[in-house]
Amino acid sequence: MKNLLTAFCVLCFYSAINPIAAQQTSIASPIYDRSENQLSNTDxxxxxxxxxxxxxxxxTIYQSDGVTPAKDVILFIEQPDEDGDFDLRRAGEDRYVFHxxxxxxxxxxxxxxxxxVPGNDRRYNQLQQIFPVIKEPSKEEYELETFLFDxxxxxxxxxxxxxxxxxDTSRILKLKKEENLLIAQRDIILNAAK
Known part of the structure; x- marks a missing residue:
């Protein structure tokens, strides 16, 4: 009986902790490191x-129909430096990618x-990549396929x-030179509601 009571207590404790941990997983995403009211459409x-x-x-980011522009969608990117290495920094106990x-x-x-343009990590034979995460209003964030370079x-x-x-081949950015700047166009169509 004592073992049954102990097992029941452990089960209750685990059940109480588990939903809390599950709710905190999305907060760990770097997309939440900056307040939404600090964001503009250029950065x-x-x-x-x-x-x-x-x-x-x-x-332009479009709704899932591919035609209607999507307002107030957050797009977050992170990338390695020119040598293909992620410049990791610390803020208190948290680590983040600097770029x-x-x-x-x-x-x-x-x-x-x-x-x-990020570099290749030749040690691991990695492509030049930018890693995007997208967040629609009142929906969970999700990762997009990386942006690659032609x-x-x-x-x-x-x-x-x-x-x-x-x-999607549109994830491969084709760069055009204009003065001292390379220009790339990358339109995005949001995932359909699940």
């Missing part, structure tokens, strides 16, 4: 001015990031074929 990544391969990534940025779409669904030497023909077969 600049740290160290932008000191980088050589500067990029302006601009686009990160947030935007919130305007009424026309438009957004703009000023950033730089001129990346590691983006082989075989890799391009796999992307064309299994995912």
């Amino acid at each position: 600049t990544i740290p160290d932008f001015r000191s980088k050589t391969n500067k990029i302006k990534i601009t686009g 990160r940025s947030w935007v919130k779409t305007d009424a026309d669904g438009k957004y703009t990031f000023y950033t730089f 001129e990346d030497p590691l983006l082989s023909k075989a890799c391009r074929k796999r992307i064309a077969k299994k995912s």
Whole structure:
């Protein structure tokens, strides 16, 4: 009887703790590190001015119909530095990627990031990538497929074929040079409601 009571107490304790931990998982996402009222539809990544391969990534985020602009959608990006390494920093006990940025779409669904071309991590044969996370109003955040670069030497023909077969080729950014800035267009269509 004593073992049964102990098991019941442990079960109750575990049941009380588990939902709390499950509710805190989304708060751990870096998309929540900046207050929503601080966001605009344009942002600049740290160290932008000191980088050589500067990029302006601009686009429109559309509702799942692919036509209606999505207002007040938060788009968060983080990326490695020019050597392909993530510059990790500390704020108290939390660690974060230094090269990160947030935007919130305007009424026309438009957004703009000023950033730089990330490097390849050749130790692990990684592509040049920007890692986006999206958050629609009153919905959970979710990750998008990484933004890739058309001129990346590691983006082989075989890799391009796999992307064309299994995912969206618009994730490969085609850069155009305008004065001292590379320009890329990346429109995004939100996932359909589940």
